[in-house]
Amino acid sequence: MKVSQILNNNVAIVSRGDNEVIVYAKGLAFRKKVGQVIHENEIEKTYVLDSNDMLEHFSYLLSHSDANHITLINQIIAYGEEKLSEQSNDYLSLTLLDHIEFALKRAAKGQFIRSPLTWEVKKFYPQHFDIGMYALNLINEQFQLTFPEDEAVSIALHFVNLQEDKNNLDETIRSMESLRDILSIIQYHFQIKLDEGSMNYMRLMTHLQYFIQRIMTKNSDEESDTILNEQIKLMYNDSFECVQKIRVYIQQKYACDLTVDEETYLMLHIHRVTNRSQKERT
Structure with missing residues (x-):
């Protein structure tokens, strides 16, 4: 591969076929000149980008980055x-x-950013949060800093977005925020703190995750059992009132409404999880 541009002693842009890629290794470009060849066995890392804008942006970044940071x-x-x-x-x-x-x-400069998603990432992406904490410990140790765990959340989200079966990062964050908000509505309505270790709580969480996914993709089942819905309303009026608050939230955030069956299942799950929590308080 022929050198197109030397960025610093460690980074160069080379021609590979019809494309240009960024290559990195400590001392890789030292004493190299444009037009000379860099062999594959000299390269530690190759960065392949799909646009000239990205190539330019990251070329600048790499050329101004400490080699220890890249390592x-x-x-x-x-x-x-x-x-x-x-x-x-x-x-x-x-x-x-x-x-x-x-x-x-x-x-x-002593500027540390607070993350509004710390609870959500810990709860729903524990493996990714572990990666963030691993990174945070390395950074704190290497640079003698004391970053708060909020920074681990920000790093974890980069890995959340990596997975191909996930939507883009904005949608992932929006989904987690909605989950947090709905749980807050339930706890505020019943004036209780839900037991996060209970089976009913886990069932509610699973249901809410799929529920939010359906709302975001507008993929709701058209079939409805209105008779069951009316029965549940009469039996669990408190849960029905809570679901109406969730309905308003969904209408405002996603500009859509709950189906009859979604309302029914939410009432059932909310009754189960709050009934247990209320009994434990008495």
Whole structure:
């Protein structure tokens, strides 16, 4: 592969077929010149990007990055790949590098960002949060810093977005926020704290995750059992009133309404989880 551009002693842009890619290794480009050849066995990491804008952006980033930072990123990603049993892509390496470089600049000024999703990521993505904590411990140790675990959440979200069967990161965050908000509505309505270790709570969580997914994709079952719905309303009026608050929330956030069956199942799950919690309080 012929060198197209030398970015620094460790990074160069090379021609590979009809495309240009970024290659990295410590000392890789030292004493190299444009037009000279870099062999595969000299390269530690190759970054393949699908647009000139991205190539330009990340070329600048890599050319101004400390080689130790890149080594750190490679270490984090290797741990994440093993943890998730999934191969990462080049964008993850580069966006994570971008994130951590900026985080280190913030830390130098004593600026630490609070994450509104700490609870959600811990709860629904424990493996990804573990990766974030692994990264955080490496960063704190290497740079003698004390980043809060909120930073681990931000790093974890990069790995959440990596998985192909997930929607994009914005939708993942929106889904987690909705789950948190609905749980808050339930707890506020009944003035209780739900037992997160109970089986009924786990069932409610599973139902809500699928419920929110259906709402976001507008993929709701058209069939409805109105007779059962009316019976449940009469039996569990408190749960019915709570679901009406959830209905308003869904209408405002997603501009759609609950189906009859969604209303019914929500009432049933809410009754089960709150009835148990209320009994334990008395």
